[in-house]
Amino acid sequence: MTDISSALQRVSAAIGSAAQAAGRDGDSVTLLAVSKTFPAAAVREAYAAGQRRFGENYVQELQAKATELQDLALEWHFIGPLQSNKTRPVAELAHWVHSVERLKIAERLSAQRPAALPALNVCIQVNVSGEDSKSGCAPDEVLPLAQAIAALPGLRLRGLMCIPEPTQDAATLAARFGVLATLQQRLAAAGIATDTLSMGMSADMAAAIAAGSTMVRVGTAIFGARHYG
Ligand SMILES: *Cc1c(COP(=O)(O)O)cnc(C)c1O
Numbered sequence: 001m002t003d004i005s006s007a008l009q010r011v012s013a014a015i016g017s018a019a020q021a022a023g024r025d026g027d028s029v030t031l032l033a034v035s036k037t038f039p040a041a042a043v044r045e046a047y048a049a050g051q052r053r054f055g056e057n058y059v060q061e062l063q064a065k066a067t068e069l070q071d072l073a074l075e076w077h078f079i080g081p082l083q084s085n086k087t088r089p090v091a092e093l094a095h096w097v098h099s100v101e102r103l104k105i106a107e108r109l110s111a112q113r114p115a116a117l118p119a120l121n122v123c124i125q126v127n128v129s130g131e132d133s134k135s136g137c138a139p140d141e142v143l144p145l146a147q148a149i150a151a152l153p154g155l156r157l158r159g160l161m162c163i164p165e166p167t168q169d170a171a172t173l174a175a176r177f178g179v180l181a182t183l184q185q186r187l188a189a190a191g192i193a194t195d196t197l198s199m200g201m202s203a204d205m206a207a208a209i210a211a212g213s214t215m216v217r218v219g220t221a222i223f224g225a226r227h228y229g
Helices: 003-021 040-048 059-068 084-093 103-112 139-150 170-189 205-210
Strands: 030-034 053-056 075-078 096-100 120-125 155-161 196-198 215-218
Touching: 003 030, 003 040, 003 205, 040 059, 053 059, 059 075, 059 084, 084 103, 096 103, 096 155, 103 120, 103 139, 103 155, 120 139, 139 155, 139 170, 155 170, 170 196, 170 205, 196 215, 205 215
Parallel strands: 030 053, 030 215, 053 075, 075 096, 096 120, 120 155, 155 196
Antiparallel strands: none
């Protein structure tokens, strides 16, 4: 067994136990393997071990890997900051975008989504950490943004995403993830049903699952430490 396949087994087992500890079904949490900075060969290896969903942060890297791995039935999730002049390749290549934080980006993704493809699945990224984080819309912007996205033909609003500030403090993490879960309930009360809470990474996966995460985005625990350069 390769390092990546045994890491995938460990992460799946950890998801299962976190779900069980929270009184949830392990199948209610989807694993997104975050492959940013790792070569296409690492994705291929994870694919051989049964992993199908992969997350990327950088548009050029997504393009390169999607081209190189065309022969695999992969599901690509774009999870990084997205500038308006880079939306087209994402609209064409991704199955999901987790990091929509303003309407202009959503409108461009919708308009650029090829008509032959199903609607692009999107999550609204929310800043749940206040001043400690720059990415994501403010919690009170979520409802109007969700209403506007729900009206865009090229998009399908699936839910909400957050990245809390790095902390080991369990109470802080529970509060941050709780903000996202509460916002999802508010959307539902306003008639906007969603099925996804994209929250939890290698270091805070269990806390996110306890708070209701349906999709954890895990990089380091699967592929190892990242080296930028
Ligand atoms: C890099 C990244 C991850 C994965 O983080 P790890 O700590 O390596 O698991 C998850 N989500 C987003 C948005 C990321 O940028």
